[in-house]
Amino acid sequence: AQSVTQPDIHITVSEGASLELRCNYSYGATPYLFWYVQSPGQGLQLLLKYFSGDTLVQGIKGFEAEFKRSQSSFNLRKPSVHWSDAAEYFCAALSYNTDKLIFGTGTRLQVFP
């Protein structure tokens, strides 16, 4: 079955530290991949997306993600975290033969000053 896995439920980092959020997918073929961020009680904002080509994708707010086909992974990174980055982060995948955007379970990011 198609699925998206985010192994880390909750991550805590200090402000200014680097960040990596993990995402793995299980699909028959490489799906389209996305990272979304959600602040409490809000909708989801698209950070970045990957369809093909360059495996390192740049997004908004200083985020980037690297697609690794061999590991079925699409990890999100940021070199220096700001307190305003505290939120819930969702990895998502879209299979072009089902047109359904499927979300991982999310990773809650907490940032300490």
Add this chain to the structure above:
Amino acid sequence: DTEVTQTPKHLVMGMTNKKSLKCEQHMGHRAMYWYKQKAKKPPELMFVYSYEKLSINESVPSRFSPECPNSSLLNLHLHALQPEDSALYLCASSRARDGMSGYTFGSGTRLTVV
């Protein structure tokens, strides 16, 4: 305009009430979606509309009735809901059903069923 607007932001309704959620976008997107999100859970797809026609219904109970009157507007009619239907209801849109451009989400309607 690069937004998806959802109204109302909050809704409290009784189990015998009939209410509607509204979603509007003016980005020329031809695919629109309803998602349901319970607390501390990821969004779950409910319905997909493509060119104003229902293309996906994820086995949603009939007490939820979607409607797409035109390409900019998506409604979700609610009737005889249960307390377990309390959740954040998110609307999204994309340029086309393939979603390659990414989905734009609204801020959601926080629904409480009492």
